[in-house]
Amino acid sequence: MSDINSDLALFNELVEVLLSEEENNPVAERIEASELYDAIDLSLSDGPLVDDQFKQVLKEILVSTPKTATRLFFNQLFGGRQSKAVLGDLLAVMLNNSMYTYKVAGPQVGIEQEIIKQSCDMVGYGPQSNGTFPTGGSMSNYMALIMGRDAKDPNCRADGITKPLIIYTSVASHYSNSKNASFAGIGRNNIRYIATDSEGRMDPIKLEEQIIKDLSEGLIPTYVNATAGTTVLGAFDPIDQIADITEKYNIWLHVDGAYCGTLIFSKKYKHLLKGMERSNSFSYNAHKMLGTPLTCSIILVNDKKQLHDSFSNDATYLYQTDGDDFNLGKTSFQCGRRNDALKFWTLWKSIGKDGLEQIIDHQFELADAARTYVKSNPDYTLYSFDDSIAVCFNYKDIDPMALCTALYEHQITVVGFGSFQKDTFVRFVTINANNSKEDILNFFKVVEEFVAEHPELEKVKELVA
Numbered sequence: 294m295s296d297i298n299s300d301l302a303l304f305n306e307l308v309e310v311l312l313s314e315e316e317n318n319p320v321a322e323r324i325e326a327s328e329l330y331d332a333i334d335l336s337l338s339d340g341p342l343v344d345d346q347f348k349q350v351l352k353e354i355l356v357s358t359p360k361t362a363t364r365l366f367f368n369q370l371f372g373g374r375q376s377k378a379v380l381g382d383l384l385a386v387m388l389n390n391s392m393y394t395y396k397v398a399g400p401q402v403g404i405e406q407e408i409i410k411q412s413c414d415m416v417g418y419g420p421q422s423n424g425t426f427p428t429g430g431s432m433s434n435y436m437a438l439i440m441g442r443d444a445k446d447p448n449c450r451a452d453g454i455t456k457p458l459i460i461y462t463s464v465a466s467h468y469s470n471s472k473n474a475s476f477a478g479i480g481r482n483n484i485r486y487i488a489t490d491s492e493g494r495m496d497p498i499k500l501e502e503q504i505i506k507d508l509s510e511g512l513i514p515t516y517v518n519a520t521a522g523t524t525v526l527g528a529f530d531p532i533d534q535i536a537d538i539t540e541k542y543n544i545w546l547h548v549d550g551a552y553c554g555t556l557i558f559s560k561k562y563k564h565l566l567k568g569m570e571r572s573n574s575f576s577y578n579a580h581k582m583l584g585t586p587l588t589c590s591i592i593l594v595n596d597k598k599q600l601h602d603s604f605s606n607d608a609t610y611l612y613q614t615d616g617d618d619f620n621l622g623k624t625s626f627q628c629g630r631r632n633d634a635l636k637f638w639t640l641w642k643s644i645g646k647d648g649l650e651q652i653i654d655h656q657f658e659l660a661d662a663a664r665t666y667v668k669s670n671p672d673y674t675l676y677s678f679d680d681s682i683a684v685c686f687n688y689k690d691i692d693p694m695a696l697c698t699a700l701y702e703h704q705i706t707v708v709g710f711g712s713f714q715k716d717t718f719v720r721f722v723t724i725n726a727n728n729s730k731e732d733i734l735n736f737f738k739v740v741e742e743f744v745a746e747h748p749e750l751e752k753v754k755e756l757v758a
């Protein structure tokens with residue numbers, strides 16, 4: 294029945310199909326959601342399936358699943374494929390360790406710790422720093438919030454929240470902040486959304502004004518989330534200026550670098566994170582700019598005691614050998630935990646920090662090429678700014694939502710839209726480091742050709758206006 298060697302052979306065969314599909318049909322054959330269950334047999338039944346039919350249905354699924362690694366996928370803050378990272382992830386699947394103890398994970402513990410230690414050094418954290426690999430950027434933000442909450446009110450770990458804790462983040466920050474406030478018992482209504490400047494960065498003056506107001510009302514400022522790379526514009530909150538405030542009022546400062554915290558690897562762009570060493574926690578996703586498979590998220594803390602205080606729990610059935618430094622379950626949210634470190638380590642080990650730096654810098658070069666194109670062409674309006682890999686634009690006054698949806702429905706290219714203040718626009722992200730400048734210019738060509746063939750798109754806007 295099951296034989297790993299024949300399944301691995303099948304895996305190789307299926308991957309061949311996938312790779313040739315990516316080459317020949319970079320935008321997958323789209324199935325209308327309402328027709329999904331009729332189009333492919335996804336049903337599960339009592340009896341087994343013969344091998345040929347099993348293979349056939351797997352092929353159908355591969356062909357019609359959206360292709361995120363191709364040169365026409367720009368919809369998300371991830372894309373492309375770093376093959377050395379894929380290799381590491383496949384090995385992690387075969388090894389199937391759980392990262393909670395040294396007894397079960399062995400050298401994988403050291404692999405995870407090496408990444409964390411080097412990352413802490415790059416951020417500029419001290420000798421007491423450490424971190425862990427949560428399930429993603431949202432979870433990293435959640436763990437940071439829990440640590441900030443516990444640091445301000447240690448009793449809440451035992452008694453629950455009894456004090457009016459207030460947290461701060463910018464209006465342009467990631468939506469996980471509001472969910473996390475609810476999970477953490479702080480409450481969505483106790484978040485203060487601080488206005489941004491005209492380029493999407495948190496306004497530190499407004500932040501301090503709000504903190505002073507809250508203090509005067511007997512409330513307790515607890516936690517500030519600064520974003521390094523906002524989800525839509527890719528803006529960087531001024532960490533240094535925010536740290537002046539959090540230090541003055543003794544508030545936990547977290548840097549949400551899920552998107553662009555990876556700039557710690559770039560000598561050229563690291564300055565955008567200036568002041569990060571003054572934060573209490575810092576997170577980044579290797580599955581965004583660095584292109585590892587989903588998910589690979591890292592949270593770092595300047596003082597590992599905080600991580601331990603908030604997340605450790607004794608469990609004699611689990612922690613039976615070795616010390617806390619090797620039993621990583623003492624500082625993680627989960628119990629059983631997937632090995633997300635190996636794929637990042639294989640990538641890093643094989644191409645070096647210099648190679649990671651090139652991956653990052655290349656994306657900025659691609660964004661520069663896209664911005665130059667948009668700026669030099671009067672049919673386009675640019676809404677985003679330099680030092681960002683998000684290039685936000687509108688074309689010929691066409692409604693961006695209608696355009697993105699039509700491009701998707703006609704399987705032309707996959708790209709999304711976003712909003713900032715009163716504008717809505719196409720958000721084109723040059724996050725796939727496998728792309729070349731030609732691929733970027735090709736995207737615009739493809740869009741322009743499509744619009745030329747669909748003049749009705751230009752009319753939609755006229756009707757609205």
Ligand SMILES: *Cc1c(COP(=O)(O)O)cnc(C)c1O
Binds near residue numbers: 370466549578
């Ligand atoms: C993507 C992103 C997140 C969420 O990360 P997930 O891994 O998708 O949970 C959080 N913050 C910012 C700024 C992001 O861009």
